Amino acid sequence: MATIKVLDIGFGTGVLTKKLYDDGYEIYGIDFSRKMLEIAKDKMPSAKLHQYDFSKGLPKELENIQFDYIISTYAMHHLEDKDKIKFINKLKKQLFNDGEIIIGDIAFETRALLEQCKIKTGEWDDEEIYIVFDELKKIFPKEDISFTTISHCAGIIQLKNYPNLYL
Numbered sequence: 714m715a716t717i718k719v720l721d722i723g724f725g726t727g728v729l730t731k732k733l734y735d736d737g738y739e740i741y742g743i744d745f746s747r748k749m750l751e752i753a754k755d756k757m758p759s760a761k762l763h764q765y766d767f768s769k770g771l772p773k774e775l776e777n778i779q780f781d782y783i784i785s786t787y788a789m790h791h792l793e794d795k796d797k798i799k800f801i802n803k804l805k806k807q808l809f810n811d812g813e814i815i816i817g818d819i820a821f822e823t824r825a826l827l828e829q830c831k832i833k834t835g836e837w838d839d840e841e842i843y844i845v846f847d848e849l850k851k852i853f854p855k856e857d858i859s860f861t862t863i864s865h866c867a868g869i870i871q872l873k874n875y876p877n878l879y880l
């Protein structure tokens with residue numbers, strides 16, 4: 714059986730990807746921090762990890778590779794919403810037909826819930842731009858996109874291309 718290819722965007726120290734690596738997944742990743750790359754490389758010597766700024770897209774070495782899963786945890790909030798959308802559109806092209814993008818981050822189903830959390834928390838980092846799912850969903854009407862709440866301020870966004878059959 715072919716190995717499952719996973720690309721991790723902003724892998725950090727590889728907390729998440731190391732588990733997949735140990736389970737035999739073929740791991741690719743990008744992170745712009747050299748320190749993070751060194752730590753992750755130590756844990757996952759065969760992973761193809763690249764030091765690269767994802768606000769510029771993907772490095773050349775990854776441009777022609779198709780992935781089963783593209784994952785990202787607690788990293789996408791560094792992009793402005795318009796840049797997230799541009800990036801997600803780019804990533805979609807790198808998925809196999811039945812591939813999936815999975816983003817776990819501080820995220821809210823609606824803007825009202827985000828505003829509620831902002832008030833409750835009392836402190837907010839305005840430099841971080843959190844996903845509001847029902848706004849994102851409108852941008853991707855042709856995709857199978859879902860949101861799972863995991864806490865009062867975090868969620869998982871899963872996005873699949875509809876199979877060609879339904880287009």
Ligand SMILES: C[S@@+](CC[C@H](N)C(=O)[O-])C[C@H]1O[C@@H](n2cnc3c(N)ncnc32)[C@H](O)[C@@H]1O
Binds near residue numbers: 723765766767788
């Ligand atoms: C909060 S950490 C999360 C790390 C990991 N995904 C996890 O869940 O443990 C965010 C990571 O994204 C990386 N990062 C942030 N902005 C980036 C960018 N524009 N390009 C590449 N990496 C970036 C940081 O270096 C950091 O390793």
